Amino acid sequence: MTIDQSPVNQFAVCLDNQDYEASLEVGKIYRVVNDEQAKASGLIRIIDESGEDYAFSSNRFHPIAVPKAVEKVLLTQS
Template sequence: MTTKLQKPRQRFAICINTDDADLLTPRMVYQVLPDESAAKSDYIRVIDNEGEDYLYPARYFVLVDFPQPVKRALLRTRAPVMRSVATERSRVTSAQRKNL
């Protein structure tokens, strides 16, 4: 008997809480990666604002199921990388210097 390999199901979650606003943004949608051992400890692995996959407490998220066209669109879209406060300050300082 032959079996077809199933494509991994694409999962997404909406952040509802965070203790690090640089890495997670409340009300933002994140891609969830499979991690069975993390799930056993009530954690989920998501791709955060820096584009890295990391474990976060599952209580920070609500899992959502979108229609397939929405999932495809989300997977094609790159999440913006959050800039640090220091980067923003140096950018403003550079802009101000040009006006001097």
């Protein structure tokens, strides 16, 4: 099975929400916002539970590729 993912839309699963329990849920898939400056600082910018994008330590997340059908559902929930 091949995963056809849009290069524009990226996603990551949360691995650690310590100290950010209100903003992040472990195991939840979040949309990643491209931010080269954050990336250079070891951060990842995601859209959190508030619906806003914030930078978190990248070691809290693992990037994932999702099939187009899953991407479509995730984007409708953002």
